[in-house]
Amino acid sequence: MGELRKRLIHEFHDTPLAGHKKVRATMAEFQKRYFWPCKGADVEEHVKACVKCQMVKHSTQPKIGKLRPLSIPKQNFYSILMNFMTCILKVAGNNAIMVIVCRLSKWSAFVPCSKQATAEKVAQLFLDNCVRHREFPWDIVSVRGLLFQTQF
Ligand SMILES: [Zn+2]
Secondary structure, eight states, rough: OOOOHHHHHHHTTTTTTTTTOOOHHHHHHHTOOOOTTHHHHHHHHHHHHHHHHHOOOOOOOOOOOOOOOOOOOOTTTSEEEEEEOOOOBBBTTTTTEEEEEEEETOOEEEEEETTTTTTHHHHHHHIIIITTTTTOOOOOOOOOHHHHHEEE
């Protein structure tokens, strides 16, 4: 794009009178007076690269919701956290660790298991390593909820 064209586009977009309009509005003003091949692409390129427009551009992303902290459990083993640590070396056929933590007392159990463990196997490990020694919790908080929602 030549210097004259750059300067024209600058005048129709960047000056205070032009007001940093969007591509379509800049083109509408521009088309009334000037023409050259691929003019639209040049205007679009200039507007998309405009630093001022990038700095004040409002986000089109949906607003992020407020964080809602979990309530404090009423007693020990009322609510537990369960999750898996998976980026570990394979030892004796196990390549993951199931972590169980009481949200109030912070009692925790680290149970070796496999990444490919089924919901039934995970449920059995949970019974053997948590419920057998403690109580059955009222709720379980987990990031990997799908495994726990299927056949757990
Ligand atoms: Zn701009």
